[in-house]
Amino acid sequence: MALTFVGLGLGVPxxxxxxxxxxxxxxxxxxxxxxxxxIPDALIQFIKREAGDRLKIAERSLLEERSGEILEEASRRExxxxxxxxxxxxxxxxxxxxxxxxxxxxxxxxxxxSIFTAAISASGLHIYKFGRTxxxxxxxxxxxxxxxxxxxxxxxxxxxxxxxxxDTAEGGVSVGEALNLLLSAEEEFGKGVVRRDSLVIALSRVxxxxxxxxxxxxxxxxxxxxxxxxHTLIFPGxxxxxxxEAMKTYTIDAELVERYTPPNYVKERVERYVGKCRRVIDMVxxxxxxxxxxxxxxxxxxxxSWRFMMAGDYTNALLAIGYAEGLLDALKLLxxxxxxx
Amino acid sequence: MALTFVGLGLGVPxxxxxxxxxxxxxxxxxxxxxxxxxIPDALIQFIKREAGDRLKIAERSLLEERSGEILEEASRRExxxxxxxxxxxxxxxxxxxxxxxxxxxxxxxxxxxSIFTAAISASGLHIYKFGRTxxxxxxxxxxxxxxxxxxxxxxxxxxxxxxxxxDTAEGGVSVGEALNLLLSAEEEFGKGVVRRDSLVIALSRVxxxxxxxxxxxxxxxxxxxxxxxxHTLIFPGxxxxxxxEAMKTYTIDAELVERYTPPNYVKERVERYVGKCRRVIDMVxxxxxxxxxxxxxxxxxxxxSWRFMMAGDYTNALLAIGYAEGLLDALKLLxxxxxxx
Numbered sequence: 127m128a129l130t131f132v133g134l135g136l137g138v139p140x141x142x143x144x145x146x147x148x149x150x151x152x153x154x155x156x157x158x159x160x161x162x163x164x165i166p167d168a169l170i171q172f173i174k175r176e177a178g179d180r181l182k183i184a185e186r187s188l189l190e191e192r193s194g195e196i197l198e199e200a201s202r203r204e205x206x207x208x209x210x211x212x213x214x215x216x217x218x219x220x221x222x223x224x225x226x227x228x229x230x231x232x233x234x235x236x237x238x239x240s241i242f243t244a245a246i247s248a249s250g251l252h253i254y255k256f257g258r259t260x261x262x263x264x265x266x267x268x269x270x271x272x273x274x275x276x277x278x279x280x281x282x283x284x285x286x287x288x289x290x291x292x293d294t295a296e297g298g299v300s301v302g303e304a305l306n307l308l309l310s311a312e313e314e315f316g317k318g319v320v321r322r323d324s325l326v327i328a329l330s331r332v333x334x335x336x337x338x339x340x341x342x343x344x345x346x347x348x349x350x351x352x353x354x355x356x357h358t359l360i361f362p363g364x365x366x367x368x369x370x371e372a373m374k375t376y377t378i379d380a381e382l383v384e385r386y387t388p389p390n391y392v393k394e395r396v397e398r399y400v401g402k403c404r405r406v407i408d409m410v411x412x413x414x415x416x417x418x419x420x421x422x423x424x425x426x427x428x429x430x431s432w433r434f435m436m437a438g439d440y441t442n443a444l445l446a447i448g449y450a451e452g453l454l455d456a457l458k459l460l461x462x463x464x465x466x467x
Numbered sequence: 468m469a470l471t472f473v474g475l476g477l478g479v480p481x482x483x484x485x486x487x488x489x490x491x492x493x494x495x496x497x498x499x500x501x502x503x504x505x506i507p508d509a510l511i512q513f514i515k516r517e518a519g520d521r522l523k524i525a526e527r528s529l530l531e532e533r534s535g536e537i538l539e540e541a542s543r544r545e546x547x548x549x550x551x552x553x554x555x556x557x558x559x560x561x562x563x564x565x566x567x568x569x570x571x572x573x574x575x576x577x578x579x580x581s582i583f584t585a586a587i588s589a590s591g592l593h594i595y596k597f598g599r600t601x602x603x604x605x606x607x608x609x610x611x612x613x614x615x616x617x618x619x620x621x622x623x624x625x626x627x628x629x630x631x632x633x634d635t636a637e638g639g640v641s642v643g644e645a646l647n648l649l650l651s652a653e654e655e656f657g658k659g660v661v662r663r664d665s666l667v668i669a670l671s672r673v674x675x676x677x678x679x680x681x682x683x684x685x686x687x688x689x690x691x692x693x694x695x696x697x698h699t700l701i702f703p704g705x706x707x708x709x710x711x712e713a714m715k716t717y718t719i720d721a722e723l724v725e726r727y728t729p730p731n732y733v734k735e736r737v738e739r740y741v742g743k744c745r746r747v748i749d750m751v752x753x754x755x756x757x758x759x760x761x762x763x764x765x766x767x768x769x770x771x772s773w774r775f776m777m778a779g780d781y782t783n784a785l786l787a788i789g790y791a792e793g794l795l796d797a798l799k800l801l802x803x804x805x806x807x808x
Contacts, residue, residue: 133588135484136578143580144488145481212580214588220713224591227716235589237477237674239484239553242594243581247474247555250565253583257599258627280625286599333578372561375568392782420800441733444785451786452793459761459794460801 129200129226131213133238136333139172145236154203156181163210164294193222200231212240244332245358248339250372257281257288262304264293268314275311278361279319283392285364298355301328305348317391325386327360341377363388396435399447403428406454406465415463424453470541470567472554474579477674480513486577495544497522504551505635534563541572553581585673586699589680591713598622603645605634609655616652619702620660624733626705639696642669646689658732666727668701682718704729737776740788744769747795747806756804765794
């Protein structure tokens with residue numbers, strides 16, 4: 127008597143763990159979640175052969191609205207919920223687990239292969255250098271792409287890699303569509319992080335026999351013939367030379383990989399402001415708008431800002447450069463200096 | 468003729484995928500990497516039984532210094548490298564893969580369960596809200612903990628969760644040791660993000676039959692009797708109510724979970740500066756040190772900073788509050804106002 131959540135892995139029978147197969151063979155009732163992700167027919171047929179009429183293909187209503195029935199059954203018999211990937215990525219299953227534990231139904235978890243680590247592993251990039259993950263939704267409304275766009279911009283500004291999953295709902299988002307959505311988001315939100323010549327890694331069908339990985343500029347990748355989903359994108363941050371070596375085994379543009387440095391909208395902004403402040407300090411000195419003590423003081427903050435930026439301390443870099451600008455602008459507001467930024 | 472990298476999963480035979488088992492049964496030569504991670508004896512025995520004398524337990528030298536031999540053999544026969552977890556988390560194996568591809572040796576990857584997703588899945592926290600991952604090293608030098616400490620502080624300031632792996636080298640780092648190292652790092656680096664009453668999730672032996680998960684304050688968790696490794700820590704960021712519900716099924720302090728808000732050193736700093744600026748503006752007005760236009764202008768930036776902060780736009784929040792401070796400090800430097808921050 128238990129409710130077992132079984133991760134099915136990336137979509138082909140060989141991805142099942144021995145533990146998953148054992149549960150599929152022995153549970154009294156198997157419920158296959160077929161709506162949170164794409165499950166290839168070959169996997170469904172494999173499970174059907176092993177499970178026979180103990181298998182039920184679940185629609186949303188069964189898992190969400192009729193969870194009471196499932197929990198009641200699990201208090202009497204061995205019930206297993208079969209879920210693509212690892213079981214608790216989708217919140218639906220987590221709620222069911224929480225509910226089961228509250229009702230003292232025994233819960234067991236059989237972990238499965240997940241695209242999160244498999245895609246990172248396939249890319250050859252270091253997992254410790256990945257920032258937050260996001261999903262590109264199926265949409266024509268660029269506003270809905272602001273979240274993944276901002277996650278990407280944020281990660282890039284820290285030199286981190288970004289894994290972007292592509293929505294599988296309603297036929298799914300292709301690599302080309304996803305890249306075009308990000309280019310539109312760039313036009314709309316303008317942080318300067320997604321350009322036609324930006325480096326991107328496209329992975330399709332990770333873990334399948336026909337999996338494919340390619341790296342190149344957005345424009346070259348968007349034009350490639352799309353394979354069947356699932357698709358995944360990785361935007362690299364700062365690359366270690368071993369990561370570049372790995373990427374060179376699958377890129378269509380080795381030169382782009384070699385000379386790559388990730389765009390950094392925070393650094394670019396601080397850099398721009400540092401340049402402006404230096405120029406304005408010269409004008410203030412020329413106009414004799416403040417004494418040497420004042421201008422040296424401002425100068426010190428400008429140089430500090432740049433040093434903080436180089437050390438990756440964005441908080442202090444931004445505070446210092448804002449402070450320096452304020453000091454200089456006060457001279458203008460008080461009518462002591464004339465300049466434009 | 469191929470070099471197959473096989474992920475073994477989290478350390479017990481039932482975690483092997485059907486694909487991994489098939490390779491173990493059929494490859495001409497199997498090389499087990501026993502040094503990048505802990506491999507329990509039961510798993511080694513299982514593989515030995517399946518592989519017999521085709522199995523070789525690798526020391527570091529074999530995989531790193533004698534990779535030429537391995538690649539040469541893989542150009543003639545089926546050679547498999549067996550690796551705990553998913554194969555390409557450790558850079559050693561990635562280099563070998565890169566080298567194989569360069570020499571036109573066919574490479575195949577058999578993905579395995581990884582602690583990265585299994586731990587997140589077990590915690591019930593949403594994978595999309597995890598920031599960068601870090602490792603707590605085996606050390607008594609607090610300087611070596613600055614990297615994971617800063618990753619944690621950074622993630623918390625964005626409301627993100629943090630997965631911290633504990634080093635398994637030299638007997639490994641226990642949960643208690645790791646938490647004490649982080650408390651020492653807090654004393655040293657002082658961002659105010661790790662306190663004895665901070666909420667933390669400790670996971671041990673994820674995926675094993677005796678896996679355990681518990682959440683509570685650092686001081687209560689550090690005192691628990693340690694299980695055998697591997698251990699993992701998760702520091703929660705902002706919690707969705709479904710995440711709180713999940714955590715309540717395993718916490719020893721439901722009240723701590725319920726009222727939890729993550730520490731945010733950037734927000735706290737902006738908040739402090741906003742307070743100071745408001746106070747100084749009042750003094751400037753009182754001292755008639757600047758006209759209404761000037762003080763209203765500064766005020767607008769102070770309020771903007773707070774609005775940016777609330778919207779999660781740290782870049783503009785920090786720039787605006789730094790700018791406001793600069794404007795006010797100029798009045799002081801020019802001898803027009805007297806105040807202390």
